[in-house]
Amino acid sequence: MGQSLPPAGDEWEAVTFPGQLPIDHSVELTEVYGLSSPSAADTSSEAPPAEPAPEDLVQLIQDLNQCNDALLLRVTELEEALERSQVALQAEIERTQTPPGGLPVGTTPGPVQQQIAQLLSELDIANDGLRRTTIHNETLQAELESSQQRVAQLERECTLLQQRFGEKNTALHQAEETCRDLKARLHRQQRYTLQFKAALEKCLNMTPAAGPAPNSTMVQGQLLSPTVLEDASQPVTMPRSQQIQPWSAGQGTVTDNPSLTHLLRGLRSASPSSVPAPAPALPEHLPALELSEAIAPEPLPTVSTPPLPLADPTP
Structure with missing residues (x-):
């Protein structure tokens, strides 16, 4: 507070102390x-x-x-x-x-210049990092686009596979239905065949209730009668279908019946003049039965042969 003004030049100046008037x-x-x-x-x-x-x-x-x-x-x-x-x-x-736009003349780099150099180096490092980040971003963008295309392709393939699976599943269901239908038809045909076999065996094994057994001539005359020949001349229409395997090995017993074989041989040895029309030749062995949807579902009636008339044994 008691300081005085600085001297102007080399002249002495009065100093005023605190509490003293000038x-x-x-x-x-x-x-x-x-x-x-x-x-x-x-x-x-x-x-x-x-x-x-x-x-x-x-x-x-x-x-x-x-x-x-x-x-x-x-x-x-x-x-x-x-x-x-x-x-x-x-x-x-x-x-x-200091000249405009430059460093002070005759001065050495100080803290400001060092800070500027450090900032420039940091700026270069940041630019390099930004460039690397940009390149990495472009690479990731390309990978993302490729992944999206792959996902779209997989979705299309998945759709096609689902469609094919649906078609295969539908075809499988249809095949199962067809298989069940064929099995049902096979069982039904086997049942009809068994009935036909039983009726045929009954007809072949049936004998007259009384009287001597007819000889071959009587059987031949009975079979060559006009009624029998007329019935035999009418072929039975059987639609063609897939042939099935025999269900048992006992079918050969029917075809190997000696009475039926003797009867067929007698029919072949008969003269053509004694019959009005040629009878169709029956094979020695019956062919395997075939499946047909045209067979009536009702069971076959039991065939009964009428008693053969007694004939004189002498010609």
Whole structure:
């Protein structure tokens, strides 16, 4: 607070201490309150010294304090202004010494240049990282597109496989239905065949209830009668179908019946003039029965042969 202004040049300057009035102000106060300097007192030695009143002294002290406060405030303002001026002067000097767009002349790289170089290196590293990231992103984008195409292809293949599976499943169900139908037809045909076999065996093994057994001539005459020949001349229409295997090995017993074989041989040895029309020759062995959907589902009636008439054994 008691600092003085810096000297201007080599001249001496009066220093004002705290609580002390400047010289000019003390002269003014002396003139105001009637105080005289020692020189003035010598000149006016004739006048007696007058003591100031206490009230005047108190007022003087108050005025001096106010002046001191004002001076201290002014000193503070001047110091702040001096600091601002020095800062502005230093900045102006640096600005005038530094060329535009370049580093200061005659200066070595300092912290600012090092920081700039570091920032440039970091910028290059960031650019390299950005370039690598861009390349990686493009690669991932290409892989994503390829994966999407592969997924679409797999979806199409899955749709085709599902469609084919549905077709195969439908065909399998149809085949199962056909197989069940064929099995049912086979069982039904076997049942009809067994019935036909039983009726045929009954017809072949049936003998007259009374009387001697007819000889071959009587059987031949009976078979060659017009009614029998007319019935035999009418062929039985059997639709062709897939041939099935015999269900048992006992079928040969029917075809190997000696009575039927003897009867067939007698029919072959008969003269053609004694019959009105040629009878169809029966094979020695009956062919295997064939499946047919045209066979009536009702069971075959039992065939009963009428009793053969007795004939004279002598021709």
